[in-house]
Amino acid sequence: MKAAVCALVCICLGSTWKGAASQPVDSSSNNDIQKLSRRYAESTIASDISKIMDSMVQKNFVNFLLDQKEKKSDSTNDIQKLNRRYAESTIASDISKIMDSMVQKNFVNFLLNQREKKSVPTAGDPDISNFNDLLKKEFVMWLHSKGSAFKNQ
Template sequence: MKIEVLLLSCLIALPMVLARGKAGESSLSEDGQALHRRYAESTIASDISKIVDSMVQKNFVNFLLTQREKKSGPTMKTDEPGTQLFNELLKQEFTEWVHSKGSSAKTQ
């Protein structure tokens, strides 16, 4: 939003800068007036170019982040019917194994 406002204000300021250059035409020589106008136009063009480059960079970073989010989906589907049963059996087997190791260590 801030970038659009800045860009719009630059575009609005361009005719005013050019008008100022034409108003001072009588006091400046033709070469000096043309140089002043070219400098003002190139300054505005440079500012607009920087703003557009900044917007492109932000859009590219947002694109990369969305691609990363799409790729990093869940690796294991939990909505399969046998998955929960398998996990419960695995937990039970592991706890039995831990208890058996603990009881064998106490007897030794």
């Protein structure tokens, strides 16, 4: 489009310069006519160029408005997608919290069941009685050592 405008300007200017070169310069009336015709030609060229440029600006403006409308519709779609993603992520987060609490409850229940299943060792068990005797001896020795340390002070 710009190349067509430039070509049009060059053709018009070239034709006015050719007309000026073909006329003899010796007569003043011819010069006045030539000047008037050149001014007329230049003004019509400027007017034509102005009209072409105005139509180009109008087309560009319409294209700009159409592009903005498309961008706006795309942005509303993007906002809807983001809202949907946010909602999905909050739902997933809520579900994971619920699942975590269920797992914790199940684990506590498992531990309690295991504790109940374990039998309390009886006093008649020989390993337990040996362990208790050993603990009593250690405790008595510790008391004697503390008592003797207290007496020495």
